[in-house]
Amino acid sequence: MESAHTIAERVARDSYGRLLAIIAARSGDIASAEDALATAFRAALEHWPNKGVPDRPEAWLVTVARREISRDRRHEHVIDAATSELLLRLDERLAATSEGLPDRRLELMLACGRPEIDRQARTALMLQAVLGLDAKRIANAFLVSPAAMSQRLVRAKKSLRSLDRGFELPEADVLPARLDSVLAAIYAAFGAAWDDAHGGESQTSGLSGEAIWLGKLIVELLPDEPEAKGLLALMLYCEARRPARRDKDGRFVPLREQDWRTWQRDLVEHAELLLRDAAALGRPGRYQTEAAIQSLHVTARQTGQMPFAALTALYDVMAAHWPSTGVLVSRAAAYGEAGAIGVALVQLDGLRSGDIESYQPYWVTRAHLLSKAGRTDASAAALTRAIGLTSDPGLRSFLQDQAASR
């Protein structure tokens, strides 16, 4: 028989976002909902050990939290005995009906993607509202001052509250852009604490687990959206390779040297399935395209041969429609792998100096290409630049060893 404390903890862990979404949905006021839910959890820890855990603990918590909000008693966070009795009877009535708690998390996530919210704040807000992450944890991942991150979150919640509209599903014509914003925010969480595209992501301060969780949720909530599947597939491919990124001595291993048999097969298979399902929906997009590129790496290992024509073609699609610095650098790397060194270097030369002056993957790629082109001095200079821009010490030693061996 689980203790009241254990049950409360489990509910907090598994259902936080679901409960918060329900409580905040009417008003759009996340901050008040957070406070009310915290009060409800405190009340649970006070009353459940004495009165017993209710049959439907989530419903009990929602009821208490809603009561907190409507009562608007900011200074008294105590539930008196009479109220507690009332709540238990209410709980019994709820248990007697077969009414389940609605899932308002889709509305909550889509609200976090609103244009009124500062782009930088959307990811943080989603992580805090749906997963209950604190500002410090989020600040660590994004290398931001914790106080600044807290302020960002406060402002974001104020923006939502001031709309005074509650969380409704956006109209059909607005949904695609809003979904795009949500997916971008999830991807930003995934990419936080990554040193560069080639690997070096922090185990503890990264948010890849949380991003994948949110990705799975959005796929579940929107099963007919191929880009949601594409994004999840992309993240799963990357996550699958985690065990291969470090060798047994903890040293960094680049993609081309990884033992693909250590890639997590269940994640790869899930990703492949998602990609197939997405393609069947017939609406290609950037995440599906990126995931398709990842799928080629799997194919390359299985067959022993990278399909270079397909790889460069997919990167050309990325570059044509979503030409971010990261995409353009990765494309050049791909062309380099395909043997088109000259073309790849020209592609790199086309990037603006402002965009690449502190972008580590550019310099790693450039160094590699120059080396293949036989331009050793220029390659060494680029490699030194890459080293100076690397924050992961494991990746830095790897690059330094490379420099030393030339």
Add this chain to the structure above:
Amino acid sequence: MECVLIFHEPMSEFAKRTDPDQREAYWGAWSAYIGAMAEAGVMTHGNGLQAPQTATSVRVRGGDRDVQDGPYADSKEQLGGYVAVQVTSLEDALEWAARSPAAASGTVEVRQVLPANKAELEAA
């Protein structure tokens, strides 16, 4: 905005400076880091400092002078150097701080510089 990055390193890092097996990697990492900052056009000035044991600390209290051999504080991490950077946001400064070799073994303190002229100073 101008910020200063103050690099604090543990004694094990200072030891690398003169260790024949470790010094190439140590100086290589620092030189690459400073070079990258310079080439990105963010560094205004900076200096590496000689080891903490070579420091001398001065206090004047009342009329009395006290001169001590050694650094200001007897802490596990000691001041190894500093760099002033011109950046658009604190976050940019934090990113540069995270890239330094000191971040991996020690701590980098980032602080905004006080404005130079009196009016700005009073307004701050």
